[in-house]
Amino acid sequence: MNWLRLISVASLLLLLVPIFVVLYYGLGPFRDAAGFSFQVLRSIELTLFSSALAVVADFVLFTPLAYYLARGNDRITESLVDIPVSVPHPIIGVALLILDSPVTPTGQFLLGLHINFYNTILGLVTALVIMSAPIYVKSMEPYFESKDPSPEEFAMGMGASRLRTLYSIVLPNSYDGLSSASLISMSRALSEFGSISIIAFYVLQFPFYGVSPASVTIYEFFSGNISGGLNAAVTASAAMILVAIPITLAGHMVRRRAGR
Amino acid sequence: MIEANVRVQVGEFRLSAELKGDGMICLAGKNGTGKTTLLRAIAGFLPIAEGYVRVGGTDITESSVEERDVILVTPSTCFPHLGVDSHIMWGARSKGLRPQKEAVLKVKSELGIDYLGTVGNLSRGMRQRVALATALLSSPRAILVDEAFLGLNDREAFVSAFGKLAKQASVDVIFSSQDEADGKLADYLYVLDNGLAKSKQREANS
Numbered sequence: 001m002n003w004l005r006l007i008s009v010a011s012l013l014l015l016l017v018p019i020f021v022v023l024y025y026g027l028g029p030f031r032d033a034a035g036f037s038f039q040v041l042r043s044i045e046l047t048l049f050s051s052a053l054a055v056v057a058d059f060v061l062f063t064p065l066a067y068y069l070a071r072g073n074d075r076i077t078e079s080l081v082d083i084p085v086s087v088p089h090p091i092i093g094v095a096l097l098i099l100d101s102p103v104t105p106t107g108q109f110l111l112g113l114h115i116n117f118y119n120t121i122l123g124l125v126t127a128l129v130i131m132s133a134p135i136y137v138k139s140m141e142p143y144f145e146s147k148d149p150s151p152e153e154f155a156m157g158m159g160a161s162r163l164r165t166l167y168s169i170v171l172p173n174s175y176d177g178l179s180s181a182s183l184i185s186m187s188r189a190l191s192e193f194g195s196i197s198i199i200a201f202y203v204l205q206f207p208f209y210g211v212s213p214a215s216v217t218i219y220e221f222f223s224g225n226i227s228g229g230l231n232a233a234v235t236a237s238a239a240m241i242l243v244a245i246p247i248t249l250a251g252h253m254v255r256r257r258a259g260r
Numbered sequence: 261m262i263e264a265n266v267r268v269q270v271g272e273f274r275l276s277a278e279l280k281g282d283g284m285i286c287l288a289g290k291n292g293t294g295k296t297t298l299l300r301a302i303a304g305f306l307p308i309a310e311g312y313v314r315v316g317g318t319d320i321t322e323s324s325v326e327e328r329d330v331i332l333v334t335p336s337t338c339f340p341h342l343g344v345d346s347h348i349m350w351g352a353r354s355k356g357l358r359p360q361k362e363a364v365l366k367v368k369s370e371l372g373i374d375y376l377g378t379v380g381n382l383s384r385g386m387r388q389r390v391a392l393a394t395a396l397l398s399s400p401r402a403i404l405v406d407e408a409f410l411g412l413n414d415r416e417a418f419v420s421a422f423g424k425l426a427k428q429a430s431v432d433v434i435f436s437s438q439d440e441a442d443g444k445l446a447d448y449l450y451v452l453d454n455g456l457a458k459s460k461q462r463e464a465n466s
Contacts, residue, residue, distance in 0.1 A: 150337045153305060154391065157331035158351035158398045172341040 026238025034228035035235020043217040046208045051189035054128035055182045058136040066137045067166050070144030085134045089194025096199045124200035128189040136185035143177035183251030190244045214240045262432045266311035268301045281448035282432050284423040288440040289452035295436040299404045303332040315401040329401040333408045338387040340380030347379050351398025367393050370421045385412050405435035419445045
């Protein structure tokens with residue numbers, strides 16, 4: 001008897017119980033047409049769209065940070081990266097709200113530049129970037145660390161800066177790592193609720209006017225603010241899981257293929 | 261002319277070495293004697309606790325890796341996503357140099373590079389040839405070859421051709437080897453012994 005395997009499988013099942021419960025009841029006994037309604041599909045569409053944008057932002061803004069951490073020895077910065085995901089997530093929503101409030105100097109400045117976070121796609125994506133970027137960085141950092149530094153050192157010997165080396169030598173040879181980190185951080189963005197329920201409960205912009213992110217819509221069904229109740233909440237949850245699982249699994253499969 | 265008089269500490273390992281020469285310099289020593297440590301210190305990838313590194317009369321001890329103009333080539337050095345010609349010109353282009361077509365063809369011919377595909381699809385030996393050609397055409401002050409001559413076909417002929425091209429371009433080369441006999445391919449031979457002793461110089465071709 002392989003007890004380690006048995007305990008591992010049992011603990012994994014414990015983790016997956018909520019997913020199985022939602023899939024079973026959402027697609028079976030509790031199935032409700034409201035959970036597959038146009039409103040739900042639009043909210044899933046908004047969630048996928050905003051999460052994809054967040055991942056693009058993660059790539060552009062945080063790939064250099066991941067590389068810096070991988071090739072440097074900056075323990076303080078490494079610790080700071082974890083902070084946004086280690087605080088209660090609504091705090092990030094509140095922070096963005098204050099940052100962009102007309103009663104604060106920063107808010108007055110940002111609003112003066114027509115930058116508005118509240119119930120906008122920008123606010124939604126900004127919250128998702130803050131919540132998914134630490135996952136992206138923590139996924140890319142060990143990938144960069146695992147790469148042989150010889151080609152980078154060769155490029156630097158020929159006068160290339162670290163940044164130029166990153167963009168012209170490292171990234172073109174990092175498609176597997178980038179794909180894996182992007183998919184995993186997108187999974188994280190898809191699952192976000194705490195921060196976006198404050199800063200972007202719904203979006204008041206074309207083409208998603210009045211649409212809430214999927215996690216908020218599920219909460220709205222559950223709380224009775226929109227008709228459907230628990231059954232619709234469970235059905236919409238199952239639909240969201242069916243969308244999110246392939247992205248999560250793809251991320252992990254690419255990571256395994258990359259040899260990590 | 262490369263002059264190095266360095267003391268380097270990496271964990272428990274301490275290296276104390278002195279080296280001076282131009283043209284082709286062979287750095288010989290068994291595994292763990294500090295060959296790679298010395299080359300990495302000269303290239304600027306390891307801090308020097310005490311001493312100096314001068315190349316062509318210029319003190320580069322405090323210079324950053326990018327400013328040193330000293331290229332470290334190892335067996336796994338290459339940019340696999342590039343085509344051979346793009347790879348060979350990468351260093352020169354990044355330094356704003358435009359080597360003449362004849363010079364590029366000569367380097368390719370002398371170093372036996374006769375493939376045009378992507379570098380990642382090449383054999384290990386051919387990748388090493390491409391990397392060494394890239395280093396040479398970027399006209400650095402010095403090229404440090406860390407066992408990248410190992411495993412090449414017609415090794416002696418290749419090292420001889422590479423050394424000749426390097427001399428024509430006024431580039432000094434230090435190459436490491438586990439075999440003291442490789443000193444015959446160089447103008448100078450230095451032998452490292454467990455990294456603690458001062459390196460010994462012999463005139464290689466005498």
